[in-house]
Amino acid sequence: MNLKLSALEFVNEVKNGNLSAEDFVSATIERIKKIDGTLHAFLNVNKKAVEQAQLVDKKIKSGKKVGSCFGMPLSVKDNICIKHSKTTCASKMLENFIAPYDATVISKLKEQDAVFVGKVNLDEFAMGLTTEFSAYGPSKNPWNPDYVPGGSSGGSAVSVSAFECVASLGSDTGGSVRNPASFCSVVGFKPTYGLISRYGLISYANSIEQIGPITRTVKDTAFFLNILSGLDPNDNTTINSGNQDFLDGIELGIEGKKIGIIQEMIGEGIDPAVLSATNEAVSKLEGFGAKCETISIDMVKYSVASYYTITATEAGSNLARYDNLRYGYDFPVEGFEFNSYISKARTKFGPEVIRRMILGGFVPSSGHAGKYFLKALKVKSKLTKEVLEAFKKYDYLVAPTVPILPFKIGEKIDDPVALFLVDINTVLANLTGVPSISVPFSISNGLPIGIQLLAKPNDDKSLLKAAYSLESTVKLPDVPI
Amino acid sequence: MTKIGLEIHCQLTKLESKLFCPCKANYREYAPNTNICPICMGLPGTLPRLNQKAIEKATMIAMALNCSTPEKIAFFRKNYFYPDLPKNFQITQLNIYGDTSIGGSGMIIVGDKKIRITRIQLEEDPGRLIYEGSSSKNQITLVDYNRAGTPLVEIVTEPDFENPKQVREFLNILSDLLENLDVSDPSLEGAMRADANVSIEGGNKIEIKNIGSFHDLEKAVHFEITRQESLHARDILIAQETRHWDDKRKITISSRSKEEELDYRYFLEGDIPWIIIEKEIHEKLKSEMPESISSKKERYVTKYGIPDQVADVLSSDKFYSDLFDKSDTEKNAKEIANIITTDLMGLVDTKEKRQQSKLESSHLTDLADAIQSGKITRTSAKNALYEIVKSGKKLEQIISEFDLGHVSDEN
Numbered sequence: 001m002n003l004k005l006s007a008l009e010f011v012n013e014v015k016n017g018n019l020s021a022e023d024f025v026s027a028t029i030e031r032i033k034k035i036d037g038t039l040h041a042f043l044n045v046n047k048k049a050v051e052q053a054q055l056v057d058k059k060i061k062s063g064k065k066v067g068s069c070f071g072m073p074l075s076v077k078d079n080i081c082i083k084h085s086k087t088t089c090a091s092k093m094l095e096n097f098i099a100p101y102d103a104t105v106i107s108k109l110k111e112q113d114a115v116f117v118g119k120v121n122l123d124e125f126a127m128g129l130t131t132e133f134s135a136y137g138p139s140k141n142p143w144n145p146d147y148v149p150g151g152s153s154g155g156s157a158v159s160v161s162a163f164e165c166v167a168s169l170g171s172d173t174g175g176s177v178r179n180p181a182s183f184c185s186v187v188g189f190k191p192t193y194g195l196i197s198r199y200g201l202i203s204y205a206n207s208i209e210q211i212g213p214i215t216r217t218v219k220d221t222a223f224f225l226n227i228l229s230g231l232d233p234n235d236n237t238t239i240n241s242g243n244q245d246f247l248d249g250i251e252l253g254i255e256g257k258k259i260g261i262i263q264e265m266i267g268e269g270i271d272p273a274v275l276s277a278t279n280e281a282v283s284k285l286e287g288f289g290a291k292c293e294t295i296s297i298d299m300v301k302y303s304v305a306s307y308y309t310i311t312a313t314e315a316g317s318n319l320a321r322y323d324n325l326r327y328g329y330d331f332p333v334e335g336f337e338f339n340s341y342i343s344k345a346r347t348k349f350g351p352e353v354i355r356r357m358i359l360g361g362f363v364p365s366s367g368h369a370g371k372y373f374l375k376a377l378k379v380k381s382k383l384t385k386e387v388l389e390a391f392k393k394y395d396y397l398v399a400p401t402v403p404i405l406p407f408k409i410g411e412k413i414d415d416p417v418a419l420f421l422v423d424i425n426t427v428l429a430n431l432t433g434v435p436s437i438s439v440p441f442s443i444s445n446g447l448p449i450g451i452q453l454l455a456k457p458n459d460d461k462s463l464l465k466a467a468y469s470l471e472s473t474v475k476l477p478d479v480p481i
Numbered sequence: 482m483t484k485i486g487l488e489i490h491c492q493l494t495k496l497e498s499k500l501f502c503p504c505k506a507n508y509r510e511y512a513p514n515t516n517i518c519p520i521c522m523g524l525p526g527t528l529p530r531l532n533q534k535a536i537e538k539a540t541m542i543a544m545a546l547n548c549s550t551p552e553k554i555a556f557f558r559k560n561y562f563y564p565d566l567p568k569n570f571q572i573t574q575l576n577i578y579g580d581t582s583i584g585g586s587g588m589i590i591v592g593d594k595k596i597r598i599t600r601i602q603l604e605e606d607p608g609r610l611i612y613e614g615s616s617s618k619n620q621i622t623l624v625d626y627n628r629a630g631t632p633l634v635e636i637v638t639e640p641d642f643e644n645p646k647q648v649r650e651f652l653n654i655l656s657d658l659l660e661n662l663d664v665s666d667p668s669l670e671g672a673m674r675a676d677a678n679v680s681i682e683g684g685n686k687i688e689i690k691n692i693g694s695f696h697d698l699e700k701a702v703h704f705e706i707t708r709q710e711s712l713h714a715r716d717i718l719i720a721q722e723t724r725h726w727d728d729k730r731k732i733t734i735s736s737r738s739k740e741e742e743l744d745y746r747y748f749l750e751g752d753i754p755w756i757i758i759e760k761e762i763h764e765k766l767k768s769e770m771p772e773s774i775s776s777k778k779e780r781y782v783t784k785y786g787i788p789d790q791v792a793d794v795l796s797s798d799k800f801y802s803d804l805f806d807k808s809d810t811e812k813n814a815k816e817i818a819n820i821i822t823t824d825l826m827g828l829v830d831t832k833e834k835r836q837q838s839k840l841e842s843s844h845l846t847d848l849a850d851a852i853q854s855g856k857i858t859r860t861s862a863k864n865a866l867y868e869i870v871k872s873g874k875k876l877e878q879i880i881s882e883f884d885l886g887h888v889s890d891e892n
Contacts, residue, residue, distance in 0.1 A: 081526045094525065101519050103526060202525040207751030235528050236753050313748060317560050320569035321523045325624070342562045364746045373748070 001027035003163040007220040014070040021071025025053035041158035045118040067113030075165040078119040081200040090134035092348035103200020120155025150180030157184035173209035175426025178438035182401035182450025185440040193433035194239035197232035203318040205311035208430040222246035255289030257395040264300035265399035273444035299383035307427040309376035316360025391456035401438040401450040486640035499630035501529035508627035521630035523567030535632040543584025555581040556750040565608040573604035597639035606631040684719035785814035807842035813849035839873025847876040861885040
């Protein structure tokens with residue numbers, strides 16, 4: 001069984017009767033059983049996946065209308081709710097939380113006859129960029145299991161990269177889809193804020209995060225956007241994307257387009273291999289008739305500080321609900337006055353979550369907000385202004401997704417500030433709400449490098465065109481697992 | 482000079498659903514924790530889904546209180562831990578980034594006094610805590626989330642009241658106004674709650690929280706003024722503090738909790754985008770607003786020549802003014818007003834009696850016609866009205882059944 005099919009290939013094969021969903025899903029489950037002990041992408045495997053694929057096959061045979069996924073096996077980051085299944089956020093706090101409802105993205109995929117093979121690993125509550133902060137242990141990079149797969153959607157990227165599913169849903173608050181996509185050599189997309197409903201995504205920093213697909217190809221990303229995008233009455237921040245077909249015209253090329261290379265993202269600290277990959281990518285884009293030049297976005301140098309201040313503030317508020325009163329784990333509530341109860345009821349949060357919640361209690365507090373939180377908001381609005389200004393002149397911006405190569409598990413875990421800086425190239429898209437995609441570009445010493453493209457808000461479709469062009473120049477070796 | 486300011490919390494009980502989810506806004510008829518859903522329980526992953534009708538109704542309240550109505554509305558998170566708060570933050574409004582609450586400064590005339598309104602904000606009501614158990618050691622706290630997420634309008638006044646009587650007059654006017662707007666039923670338990678701040682000459686401001694009804698609010702203010710005055714008379718400093726109203730003992734007690742020192746870490750609620758209320762929408766809402774009490778009164782006086790006092794009573798109670806306006810006022814307006822304000826009031830003086838009443842406006846038209854044409858006497862009319870309220874029968878039928886059709890004495 002060839003498990004390396006892209007989503008579009010899978011659909012074609014099943015549609016044409018060359019492949020049954022059941023066979024493919026069974027083989028996928030076998031694959032997970034065989035290699036996930038090493039990679040640890042999955043937190044939970046769906047025992048009914050094969051059965052569900054059978055049902056889709058029956059539908060196809062009986063000539064009934066079949067959804068556009070045709071029983072395609074997908075994995076889902078474990079901070080997105082699937083009805084009647086565990087949703088842990090890779091935290092001990094939600095170890096036994098069973099969601100009583102489907103996230104909007106899940107309902108949409110179910111309608112299209114997708115099969116969820118399992119829930120995948122992440123940094124606890126999506127706070128991290130290596131998947132090492134999962135309360136259930138780190139995931140491993142399929143390109144070299146000694147290395148981190150990136151994060152926080154590490155499980156998603158690993159499962160796609162290692163053929164444990166066809167595609168995955170991740171979430172991106174500061175790079176959490178694009179970063180692991182880059183480290184695992186798959187495509188990762190963070191849409192314009194509001195393009196995809198967040199209903200059912202467990203909030204970390206709700207004002208900037210988005211659900212995004214992780215796929216093998218850029219076209220697969222377009223395929224999933226066709227399913228996932230659109231207004232949702234359950235998420236007041238969703239925008240009307242006008243029912244566009246994201247696949248339509250994706251091959252039309254980028255001739256005559258103007259592309260800005262963000263200088264601040266290829267500066268100090270960049271790995272030479274990443275820099276040369278970026279230069280190579282730029283010359284390939286120029287090869288398509290695009291015009292590339294270096295630009296400066298001054299506020300980038302404050303963006304990581306702004307990002308951590310804003311996300312900590314929102315996290316402090318979003319995670320306050322985990323008090324073990326309405327759901328959670330058994331905890332004796334008797335004999336405590338409420339404030340002392342609260343201080344004892346939340347001990348199962350992991351170290352990174354605690355760090356950010358403490359920060360989140362401090363930076364917006366009275367007497368300190370002016371120095372931290374309000375200043376961070378100011379940076380966010382200045383950065384947005386600068387970026388929108390740049391998009392008046394350029395159709396796309398380009399930079400490496402991550403300025404360094406994947407590193408070894410454990411190498412940076414004790415140095416949170418060093419880890420924070422790995423986010424420098426990705427947080428911009430979240431702080432400004434613009435769409436951004438990471439495209440696999442090259443392999444250096446056996447480790448993947450991804451290139452990031454950005455476009456102005458609501459230009460997601462155009463962005464996919466550029467990404468497709470770049471992707472079409474690349475031929476990468478197979479993942480060695 | 483005594484200064485009293487109020488913060489009134491008014492539930493929008495007439496709305497179908499809660500502020501951010503499809504659960505019922507009128508939670509009272511449900512068994513505990515049955516009027517809930519993933520959204521109002523703050524389950525992981527849920528998002529608030531704003532009830533547009535709540536925005537409209539709250540804007541109407543703001544307009545009726547002559548408040549400014551900003552074009553851009555925003556919601557904020559007020560962060561604090563409490564068991565009645567499913568998300569451990571409350572979605573509310575605040576004016577830190579300019580006037581973004583549903584209503585800005587306004588005013589209302591009470592008697593001959595102008596009471597300034599500071600602002601009006603829309604927010605979600607928390608759940609309800611029920612304390613059970615005899616001693617403080619054995620006390621248990623039960624939480625009922627049926628109420629969590631009910632749309633609540635907070636009306637904040639300037640400290641413009643000088644005595645409890647003005648407070649009472651204001652509350653009466655406000656109750657009538659809210660009822661007339663058809664946004665709330667002030668008679669429902671817990672639909673109206675209030676905090677008050679009270680200071681006397683030479684003393685500090687004291688906040689009184691937890692006042693569960695308008696009736697108690699007047700009492701609490703009265704108690705607090707007396708308490709402060711007696712302290713002042715004995716030269717004891719009145720320190721700034723928060724006190725709680727004990728509705729069993731009818732006194733205020735010093736609140737040991739340091740609520741006023743809490744840092745709520747307010748920030749914008751990102752899950753609800755800024756709401757733009759354009760001029761046209763304001764105009765549309767204005768045109769859809771029920772006629773105000775004062776305009777009704779004026780109409781009754783000038784159009785029908787109804788005496789001032791009768792017009793006052795008639796206009797301020799929506800139940801009466803609706804009956805009056807729906808009856809045939811072209812012919813016998815004065816007679817109908819008279820029947821309502823002299824005879825009917827005694828028959829339907831409680832909410833239950835009103836709900837049970839079978840009377841319709843056509844009955845009033847018939848009664849007034851019969852009196853005016855001399856078909857029945859006023860005394861007989863009163864007896865007939867009693868029967869109508871009870872049975873809803875037509876006047877004709879009652880006249881023949883009870884043999885009321887005497888020619889009146891005047892004839």
